[in-house]
Structure formats: structure tokens, C-alpha cells
Amino acid sequence: MHAAAPRPAEAADAIVAISSPPGRSLRGLVRISGDDAFAVLGARLAGGSIERARSIQFVRLTIEVAGNRCQCPATALVMPAPRSFTGSDTVELLLPGNPHLLAAVVDALTDSRAPAPSARRANPGEFSARAFAAGRLPIADAERIALTIAAESRAQFAAAQSLRASPVQAAADAATRRVTALLALVEAGIDFSDQEDVVAIEAAELAARIRDITAHIDGIVRRTTPEESLRALPLVVLHGPPNAGKSSLFNALLGRTRTVESAVPGSTRDAIVEPLSIGSAEVLLCDLPGIEDPQNALAAHMQLARRSALDRARLALHCAPIGSAPPSADTTALLVWTKSDTSPTLIPTSGIRTSAHTREGLDTLRAAIADHLDSAASSDEPLLLERHRRAIASAQSHLRSAAELADASVARGSRSADPAEVVALELRSALDELGIVAGHRTPDDVLGELFARFCIGK
């Protein structure tokens, strides 16, 4: 009923793309795949054809550079169907990694003026879409490739890899089997509705078993990291007592004066947020008002803003002027000593010495922020894809409706869950949604959206 549905094999026209990253490199890769990929390539080779065997072949490709025909040597990795990524004939050409040369090779392979067949340029993700269509790439793997390509931080990269063995998918798979068994019992009740003494499953029993399934799914989902939370940049806040030098440090890290620095305590009155690049990562750096007992409405508002930013922070930099009493230990915060220029010889046992004036410790602080975010990112929590979250929420809602119908039947004194047709419909709808998560079902719009996120050549 919910078996993975490989699409019907369609004639695959030859598609070609540069599959290596843009720019110069030692080696570039041009990939061509499709039913007549060998014919397209063979017609443009000095030797005339390519041998149809899984092999590495050294070829000379005729290309045109600035109106002149010339021959370019290439190493061809030849993969006849069906043993290739896409399932159809595929050749990967290893060439010198010059963007103009790679473009000329793609031009030659797509040149439709030639008497021989030509390829067309691949759309983003088209190779992977074909692999999926050929049943060679499960949707979960495609999803993982898309997220891996798109990962902008180590956290996103790690989360993409966690999809390899997703407990959410396993839970949906197990729930599918349990709901299918319940559906069979409910449907049996419909078939035997004229025999009142035959009850395939009692309403109370049905409600209890459904609740057991929903509770199990809830438990799994609670221990996941939502995909959206990874997309948001991590918030890093500067907090500490008034006048600690938070705003000065904020400006020094940004490299420009974005917020007021002043000897008057309490000068920062709101949370001020700016993006900051740290190595290859980006964070949102946030300057906060100092920690104070609010004496009036404005101060109360300032403290509220401070609290709320602190709650959302991935990392707090606890700032204290060097030589002052260290703030109470907080393992989630990084201790930052400010104004180190005022006490050049004092080396505290913990924390980082910094000065906004001399810039001492700023590089160390940046590195510590990057380290902290990396270790926080490698949490064991698996990723919950946004489309899976939606499908699970919908499945849970159908399951709850079925359980409520069963409860109402018990309250009415009915032995079986009524109306059985409606209960069955709810269970079937839940199965459809669970099938999306378990990877048994893939709506077409999801496919389009997924493969469009790939880049050309993948």
C-alpha cells in the first residue's frame, strides 16, 4: 500500500554539466549522463567512439576555442547503465580545472549543429533527480545530499549527516506498521458490522493503542533539533554588570563603532544585534544593557530585553572588568575579562583577558567563540526536517481524532469505535502522513522543491 514507488523508466536524454566547483583547480569534472551519452561523447572524440565497459579510458576530445578546433586530452570514467549514479549511461570526464576549458567541453557536447546527437545542459539537481527516479537514491539520501551541499556551518553539516540513521524515520516506520494493524482491525469491524457480537477491536482498546503510538512519536520528536533552528544564526550575547565594557568590546569585535560607549553606567538601554563573521561561520553578536535591579519602568524594560536575549542565546560572554570579583560560575557562559590594559600583569586563573583599547585577546576570544559553537553544534540530537515536522503534526492530529472517536464510543456504551468508516479514514490519513516521514511516499511538489535546491552538476 505504501511501498516505495520507483517512477516508470523514462527515456533519459543526455544531460551534461560541470560537476566540480566554480573557479580554477587542478582537476575539473564534466559529467554526462543519459541513454545516448556514449554516442554524444563518441562523436566528439578523436578515436571516434568510447568502449562500452565500466573502465577508465584516456580520450582526446575535439573542442572549439576562440573559433579554432583543437583536441583536449581527458580521463574518462565510463559507467554503463545500470551501474551508475543516475542508472543510465554516464561518463565523468576529468580535465584540467580551467573554467574556460570546462565551458568549451560543455559547449562541444551540447553543440546541436553537429550531425551527431548532442546533450543538453542539466538543470540544478537533475542528476540526483534521475538517480531518485531510477530508484537508486532514496529520498532521505537525496535530502541529506541537499542539506550537505547547502550547509553553511559545521552544525548544519553535522545535522545533515545525522539524517543517515534518522530515529524519526525509524519511529514513523514502526508507527506505520502499528497503525496499519489497527486499521485492519477497524476495517474488519466494518465488514462484519451485521454480526453484532463480533468486535475485532474494542473501542477502549483502540483508543489506548493509538495513544501509545502518539506518545511514542512525541517522545522521539522531543529529542530532535528542528531544521529551522539550524538555519537561524547563533546568537552570542555580551552580558555583565553596568560599565563592564560590553559595548566597547562589541564595537571592537565588529571593527566599527556601532553602539555608544560611555563612562556613565547604564548607557546601553536595549539589545543591539549585528552579524559578525568568525572564521567561516557567522553569528549574531548582541550587546545588552548591564545587569541591574530595575528602579523604574524604563529600567524594567531594559532588564526584560536583556533577559529575553539571554534566553535565546546560544552563547553568553560574561564580561567583567579585570580585577573585579568573578561572576558566579555558569558553565554555558564564557568568562571574558575586560579592560585588561588597566592591569597588565594580572593573569586570572580562568577566562580570557581582553581590552577594547589595545585589542588584546580579541583573536583568542573569537577562537573561543568558534570552538564553543562547534562543540555545542555536535550535540547528539538528530535533525527533524521541516517537512517531516509538518507531516508528523498532521499524522498526530488524525490519530488523536481517531482516539477521540473511540473515546466517545466508549462513553456512549458502544463496544466498537463508531462511526467505523470515519475512524478508518482518520487512520488512513495518518498513514499517508507517516509514509512521507518513513520515506514510503514522496509528494511530487516536495521532489521539485528538493532537487531545485541542488546546484547544477549534482
Ligand SMILES: Nc1nc2c(ncn2[C@@H]2O[C@H](COP(=O)(O)OP(=O)(O)OP(=O)(O)O)[C@@H](O)[C@H]2O)c(=O)[nH]1
Ligand atoms: N581602559 C579601558 N577602558 C575601557 C575599555 N573598554 C571600555 N572601557 C571604558 O569603560 C567605560 C564603559 O564602557 P562601555 O563599553 O560603555 O561599558 P558597558 O558595559 O557597555 O556599559 P553599560 O552599557 O552602561 O552597561 C567607558 O568609559 C569605556 O571607555 C578597555 O578595554 N580599556
Ligand SMILES: [Mg+2]
Ligand atoms: Mg553598553
